Amino acid sequence: MIKVENLTKRYAGTTAIRDLSFEVGQGEIMGFLGPNGAGKSTTMRILAGFMPPTSGRASVAGFDVFSQSLQARAHLGYMPENVPLYNDMRVTEYLNYRAALKGVPHRRVKERVGDVQELCGLKDVEKRLIATLSKGYRQRVGLADALVAEPDLLILDEPTIGLDPNQIRQVRELIKNLGKQHTILLSTHILPEVEMTCSRVIIVHKGRIEACDTPENLLGQIRQAGGVVVEAKTGSDNGVEELKKISGVRDVSSDVAGDWKTFSLRVESGVDVREEIYRLATARHWTLRELSQRRATLEDVFVEITHTEVSA
Amino acid sequence: MRKFFTLLGREVRSYFYSPIAYIVLVFFLLVCGVNFYFQITYMNQRPMAYTVEEAFFNNVFFWFAFVLIFPLITMRVFAEEFKLGTIEPLLTAPVRDWQVVLSKFFGALIFYLVLWAPTALYFLFFERVTHQTAAGSWGAYWGSYLLLLLLGSFYISIGCFASVLTKNQIIAAIISFAVITMLFFLGLIQFIMLDVSSSMRDVLGYFSAIEHMGTLSRGIIDTRPIVFYTSMTIVMLVLTHQAFQTRKWRL
């Protein structure tokens, strides 16, 4: 559905993406994951035919996004980051306009717009001015717009950014359902999102692909090198020093809340250090209130790969 | 073609959704109304060698309002889309760049013609009320309104070009105002500086909106301004299209 070969985009001064190559097959939900500034939006804008790449090629549904831009655009529904909309139009009016612009046959516009409004939960606000909509509803209008012409492929740039947790859950549910009929490429910098919705993940960092696999496989790679969480009252001990001495512990960070300290330990693959920690705690007379092995998440994969702070 | 009309429809409607459009409308009708009233009052007091219609289109009120409206009409056409980012959904829909450019141009032109429509009523009422003719001939009406259309097209295309250069509407307005005023005064040089050469005077004459209005509002249809303004409009639209293509994603 999407084929990207050696795609590079340079802006004046910065190289946003370097030599990107990947493919997205029919029916996949592909997650495009990376911190801010990784080049996700740039890639998506090129795929959506908004701007040409500096070098390399990309095609959508078999059409080159640059030389056959019009056909390529006709096959995809794109939702830009932050969903820019005409504030002076009403919801239904806007979707009617977009449907006509995307070549939905005249007699089908009403039906299609009705359908996507239903699907995206816009029925209550269909007569409202877009300027008066909340962020969540704007996001839904953007999604309805992407869907209105029944495209084979959906490209969604940060579809859940700026939403409250409830809305995020609804949008995720919606995307999952859409994935049954559409191929989807969605970008995000929020990790649980891909874990929950995507069938495959591409991790980009500083314009390069760092990993591309299913979420399960990525987790598999890192499972052994998981972590341990310890919450304890250590009295006069610092805690970090003592824990670091245990063999197999790579790294310890601590968080203090009153008397209680929470330690996060990163440990070497295949080592279970919990028994050692228990012994240490009894020997030093610590009061232990939590001692648990943490299931590795994509976040660990991500941190491992990018070595940067990740905000969730 | 349907996509073009869809775009055009949205352009025209967006004028009537915006408060600026109504401010322009009121301002323009006010100036035109005052202008018409003054001309008639003035002409009532002494015998004149020209008609009401000629007087209406050839005076400082008219030109003042005329030059001022273009930046106001055109400043938003592209700049606003750049600013809001709506250019992105617009251009990722399967539409061609020239369809977008032409829809912006014709949208502005239609709004501009709507501004002028009520002035035709002035002459109608004048003739009904006074039982006198307002113009020398029907050709005089045709001539004046034809020039309004031609000159309007040209100045609107300049405004569209200015708007494509920036995402700041105020800057777009200033650029087009400066360029239009300059062109307007270019045509005046020949009246002010009497020692310009005759060939220079011919060239400057092409830009002289005042001179063109002088002839056309008397019903004398000269093809030179028609050809000149039409070709200049096309040139400006081509430039706008070019600038749009290189600028659209350099937000």
Ligand SMILES: Nc1ncnc2c1ncn2[C@@H]1O[C@H](COP(=O)(O)OP(=O)(O)O)[C@@H](O)[C@H]1O
């Ligand atoms: N229009 C632009 N002009 C110049 N630099 C840009 C432009 N858009 C993005 N960039 C730069 O390109 C890099 C990638 O940006 P972007 O693709 O928006 O990342 P992401 O969507 O992953 O946060 C960033 O360093 C950003 O500053």
Ligand SMILES: [Mg+2]
């Ligand atoms: Mg982005």
